[in-house]
Amino acid sequence: MTEKFIPLHLLPTGSFGKVKGLTALDSMRRRMLDLGLINDTLVESLRRSPSGDPTAYQIRGAVIALRSEEASNVFVEIA
């Protein structure tokens, strides 16, 4: 999985990615699922905060900020 796809935090701002897998576990995984980060969900990387982290993403109509630690557990295919 890690070869073909990139972790979400490396998705350049302004571009879209399609979720292809989560490597997060336990509560982080549950939280991400609740955000709607299931397979094939389209995510747009919107902007980085003034210090570069966290990053805001457009996920299923909502704008959600994730720290790079979290986003690195979401693997996406650049769309």
Next chain:
Amino acid sequence: MGLTNQSTGFASVKEMFQVKTDSPDDIVIALAGNPNTGKSTVFNSLTGLKQHTGNWPGKTVTSAQGNFYYRDRKVVVVDLPGTYSLFANSEDEEIARDFICFGKPHATVVVLDSTCLERNLNLALQILEATPNVVICINFLDEAVRKKIKVDLAKLTDLLGVTVIGTNARDGVGLQELKSAVYRVAVGDTVSSPMKIKYTDQTEKALALLEDPIEKVVDGRINARWVALRLLDGDKTFLEALKRYLGFDLLQNEDLAGPLQKAGELVNSDDARKRDQIVSSIVKQAEGIYANAVVCENHQHNTLDRKIDNILTSKRWGIPIMLALLGMVFWITINGANVPSELLASAFDHLEKGLTSLFMAWGSPEWLHSILVLGVFKTLAWVISVMLPPMAIFFPLFTLLEDLGYLPRVAFNLDHFFKKACAHGKQVLTMCMGFGCNAAGIISCRIIDSPRERLIAIITNNLVPCNGRFPILIALSSIFIAYKMGPFQSIIAALSILVVIVSGVTLTLIISRILSKTILKGLPSSFTLELPPYRKPQVGRIIIRSILDRTMFVLTRAIIVAAPAGLVIWLMANSFVGDTSILNYCAAFLDSFARLMGLDGFILMAFILGLPANEIVIPILIMSYMSQGVMLELDSLEAMRQLFLDNGWTWLTAVCTMLFTLNHWPCGTTLLTIRKETQSLKWTLYSFLIPTITGIVVCIIVAQTARLLELV
């Protein structure tokens, strides 16, 4: 229809929420929804602001309750915490889930934001699975129109199988329909047939195996399919709740062991991914419903929000704009409060003269006049005239920023620093709540789910000055730091308060980091923060809400504490041991240590006696100084300055007092709240000691450095 017949098993949930019903005929409804869906506005519009607890707009930190009457039936509305899901990840979600599943409200209203429906539908579907008695409320319809999002309510009703009402709660649109829909569901006039979520074939087979045996155990007291799903995804907190509220321990049930094992083999996936299938099915169906019932005519509808975010969270301007906004709020507060404060003070002065002549006319003894007028009344007058105007200005301004949706952007901008401090990004939000009242700030720490980070947020919350301490900062900075600066006085005063706040935040970060490396070791936990759409604020409502709720709430509390404090201080000043009053005796005892910190004995004593509420620190100080002989009319800040100067104050005394105001023990109410929230005396003690020691150390360093450098 009454509650009594259900009361046995569900009593603990009802008690937990303290649902206030007058008779068994009362209808109880729950209000659920994602955060930022205008749930609180719906709540307030339904109940007409008649709530029991101070609900801080934007965040339902405790479950507020209110009621309305429909066809002569009392309807009690329980406002649940805003949650994204019923699959408990945090305490808030657990509370919402427990109330919906075990509290058995007659109906549950799920508030959804029409501009963010796809995401919001997820929670709606979860709730529909748990209970059929649901009314869906699609809020912010006006925003949807503005953004050219067309929501087909009839289609939604059709697809979801429950009543769907469109509202625009801010303007009261659709509320009558909502009330009537809720009523009909609650009394059983509307029988809903909610859509059934379809899962993958294996999951459905597994559910089929479990549903019947579970039904035999729970006997209709809770939805068996819902319980089966929770068993399949291994939700431990739910199983515990089931045991707690209904007394069923399903994992120990022998009849269930067989089916459970077979079902487990069917879904056959590793523990971490168990839930994926279930959640994915729900999300996909939400996606399908969204695609069917909502048409986005303008795909660029978020452009304006994005443009604003480009500025407010930009690398260059994000933090400067934040500081400027905060500074401006202080400046407007200081400037605007001046005149009304003086008017109030002179009005109280007249009242005092009137009271005095009244006492004389009655021929009351001098001590009685002294105790009631000079002790109790003067303290009250000070608290009201100095506190009311700044609060009445500061709260609406701050609520305005909150309503616009700016606070999450602040959290977004500052998160990096909090990550460095190994703290939670949402600590920024709990700090913002602390500006109003630290006790409320501490309750709001529930939004942080990691216990470690929540404790850090609780312990450091006191480092943001609450409104009880703001007047001290405003008064001291105006009369000492910015004194006689002409037109710049209020700007300098605002800037110095800004410096105090920034140093408070810096200390918060330092202490959070130290805690993370010592007694609360650990790494930052996962963090997701929603940046909700900017909303047009409702200025009228903000003013009414912040004055009614926050200002009056805080002022009342201050007055309740101030009156007896005035009495105590009068007694201390007028009871003598030998030649010295108890007051002077205590102050003299504290004096040498206080001077080390750049204060004096009276100041330190005022802080100690101010434990019940910070609002009374300055009145106590004024009374202590005045009881030493000089009696003057204290009708302006100028007079206060003179009084303090006569008692040996310098700019350093003012600075140290301001620093100690920022850093000392939390007030009594806050300490009790910490005790309640942490359930631990140890952490309450830490919350007391950490800011206190920090304050003492900071004051000593500043005072000694200034003296060493001969700055005073």
